[in-house]
Amino acid sequence: SQEDSVLLPTYTNAKRHDRKYNAERTRNFRLALVMMLTLTAHNFPEGLAVSVSNMKNESHGLVVTVAIAVHNIPEGLAIATPFFAATGNRFYSVMMAFLSGLSEPLGALVALTLLRPLFREYPWLVDYVLVFVAGVMTAVSFLEL
Numbered sequence: 001s002q003e004d005s006v007l008l009p010t011y012t013n014a015k016r017h018d019r020k021y022n023a024e025r026t027r028n029f030r031l032a033l034v035m036m037l038t039l040t041a042h043n044f045p046e047g048l049a050v051s052v053s054n055m056k057n058e059s060h061g062l063v064v065t066v067a068i069a070v071h072n073i074p075e076g077l078a079i080a081t082p083f084f085a086a087t088g089n090r091f092y093s094v095m096m097a098f099l100s101g102l103s104e105p106l107g108a109l110v111a112l113t114l115l116r117p118l119f120r121e122y123p124w125l126v127d128y129v130l131v132f133v134a135g136v137m138t139a140v141s142f143l144e145l
Helices: 002-007 011-056 058-087 090-101 103-121 125-144
Strands: none
């Protein structure tokens, strides 16, 4: 009867639950991938900003470094949480957040190796790069988050 299917789990109810559960996991995994890609793109210019601001002025560079380091904590959580909801695997979730964060040192490395020689010749270029990085981070924030 109808009342029995509500009280007792049946194969049909289990299938419906599995489909709903799988749809939710798929949605969480998609969200995790979007967050990871977006924040990876966001972290690269942050690395540039940290490196360039330290080249410009060490005291301002320290402030930028600390501010970005502190705000990377919620960024990592924004990546790890949906990955954990989708997979249930803590190691995988933390690893995805870690891999996303690696684009930041890559941005700093690019600034140190490719841009530093230009900054020696054209010191005014530092300000333009910082403005460009701020624009990129603002665009990513408005368009993707």
